[in-house]
Amino acid sequence: MYQIKTYNAIAPAGLNTFSAEYALNQSDQPDAYLIRSVNLHHETLPTSLKVIARAGAGVNNIPLDQATANGTAVFNTPGSNANAVKELIIGLLIVASRHLMAAASYSAKHTEADVSQRTEHDKTQFNGSELTGKTLAVIGLGHVGSLVANAALNLGMNVIGYDPYLSADAAWNIAKQVQRAATLTDAVKHADFVTVHVPKNPDTLNLLNAEAFAAMPAGVQLFNYSRLGIVDNTAALAAIAAHHIAHYYTDFGEPQLADNPDVTVTPHIGGSTLEAEVNGATQAARTIMTYLETGNVHAAINLPDLNVPFNAAYRFTIIHQNVPNMVSQITAKLAAANLNITTMANAAKHQTAYTIIDVDDLQQPQHAQLIDELTKIPAVIRVRLLQQD
Ligand SMILES: NC(=O)C1=CN([C@@H]2O[C@H](COP(=O)(O)OP(=O)(O)OC[C@H]3O[C@@H](n4cnc5c(N)ncnc54)[C@H](O)[C@@H]3O)[C@@H](O)[C@H]2O)C=CC1
C-alpha cells in the first residue's frame, strides 16, 4: 500500500484517480505529498517521502534543494490551470477598460427610486474604452502567457511578448502575430496593459520594478497573477501615487496594498475553477502513481526525464549526484550479486542524476542487502526496488 499525504483542498475527482493500492492521510511516513500552495519551506521532509506533486504551476512553496538531497522527486502539473488564469486576465482587461469596479460601486451607493435620471447624468464618468487596437505586453509566454497573448489577439489587441527563455515547444503555441520584444523595456514601452506570467525565482524577484514602470507609458494598467514579489509593490504604489500606473490588479495581497482605490486585490483565485482544480489534482495523482510504480520521470522539476518501459520482474531506481564513475560502481554491485541487467538507462539534470536498472532473476533474500549496498555508494541519494505485480 502506498501512503499519500494531502495538503490544501484537493479536488475529489483527483483523489478518486488513485487505485486501491493507495491510502490517503493514514500515515506519518508518506510515500508522496499531493499539495497546492502549502508552504513547505519550514518543514523537514520525511525520509519516506519519494515524491511531491504540486497540483498547479508554481513550485516556489517547495524546498527544492532539501527535496533533492532527500531523494524526493518534485513535479508540478504544467498547464493544468492555465486556461483558468487566461480567462481571469481577459475578464480583468474588460473590467479595467470599462471601469467596472468603480461603476458597480457607484450603483451600490445610489439605489434611490428615481436613480435613472441621476445615472444618465453621472454615467459619463465611467465611460470606458475598447480593447480592440490597444496594446498588451505579456511578460512570460509559457502555459498561461501564451494563452493570454493569443486570446488578446483574438480581441483585436496588439500583443507584444517578452520571454528570453521561451522553449521551442512553447513557441509553437504562440500566434505569429504576437510581436517578440528583445528586452523588457521594449515590451512595455507602448503598452496600455502589462501582464506578467513568470515563475517566482531569484531572477524574477522585482522583475517589474521602478525602472520598468518608468519605461511604461503613463496611464498603464498592471496585472500580477504570477506571485507576490515579482512586482515590486512599493515601487508600484509610488507609480500609482504619481498617476503613472492607473490601476494595479493582483492575486497576491499584502498590507501595503490595502484600501487603495487604484489597486484591486483578488485572493489567489487565478487557478480556482472547478475545471482547473480537477485537471491539476488528476494530473498530480497520475504523476504520483507513475513515479511510485515505475520510477519513470517526465518533466520533473529536479530530476531528468527517464522513461523506460517496465517489462522486467524488478527495477532498481537510483537517484545520485551527477559525478563520474557512478554507473560502474552501481553495476559492479549488481555483478557481484550475480545479477544480469536486462535494461539500463541513466540521465542527468544539473547536479543530479538518475539511473534505472531492470533485472529478472532477483531472489527475495538479496533485496535488503542490495538496497543497502547500493545506498552506501558515496553520492547515492536514494535507492528504490520496484517489483512487477
Ligand atoms: N494566480 C494563480 O492562481 C496562478 C499563478 N500561476 C503563476 O504563474 C506562473 C506562470 O505559470 P505558467 O505559465 O503555467 O508557467 P510556465 O512555466 O509554463 O511559463 C513560465 C514562462 O516564464 C518564462 N520566464 C521565466 N523567467 C522569465 C523572465 N525573467 N522574463 C520573462 N519570461 C520569463 C519562462 O521561459 C516560461 O516560458 C507560475 O509559475 C505561477 O507562479 C500559475 C497558475 C495559477
Ligand SMILES: O=C(O)CCC(=O)C(=O)O
Ligand atoms: O489554486 C492553486 O492551488 C494555486 C494556483 C497557482 O498559484 C499555481 O498553479 O501556481
